[in-house]
Amino acid sequence: xxxxxxxxxxxxxxxxxxxxxxxxxxxxxxxxxxxxxxxxxxxxxxxxxxxxxxxxxxxxxxxxxxxxxxxxxxxxxxxxxxxxxxxxxxxxxxxxxxxxxxxxxxxxxxxxxxxxxxxxxxxxxxxx
Numbered sequence: 232x233x234x235x236x237x238x239x240x241x242x243x244x245x246x247x248x249x250x251x252x253x254x255x256x257x258x259x260x261x262x263x264x265x266x267x268x269x270x271x272x273x274x275x276x277x278x279x280x281x282x283x284x285x286x287x288x289x290x291x292x293x294x295x296x297x298x299x300x301x302x303x304x305x306x307x308x309x310x311x312x313x314x315x316x317x318x319x320x321x322x323x324x325x326x327x328x329x330x331x332x333x334x335x336x337x338x339x340x341x342x343x344x345x346x347x348x349x350x351x352x353x354x355x356x357x358x359x
């Protein structure tokens with residue numbers, strides 16, 4: 232579905248309805264601002280290593296990263312079926328963007344009090 236031009240407020244309202252963001256960016260020369268809104272809203276991201284690198288997103292911890300359109304489709308499909316994992320990825324990616332590195336290898340990361348616990352028991356889905 233093509234939405235055409237959207238104002239910032241309209242784009243934010245539209246993205247707030249999404250369950251995840253797919254960004255099939257296979258080559259880049261810098262940070263892709265398309266991912267910023269997903270990070271801000273805590274949406275789980277399905278993308279590529281090229282798109283994730285400027286943001287420090289890690290495969291299976293802060294995003295699902297694939298290497299082909301088919302793999303991206305499979306990863307997105309899996310996330311749509313696994314709402315706990317999707318919520319965990321979205322929260323961890325938001326925390327990484329806002330607060331630093333919440334990787335499992337760090338026992339306490341900057342901003343932990345602000346971002347909270349990105350554990351599977353915390354869900355971002357409406358009605359959860």
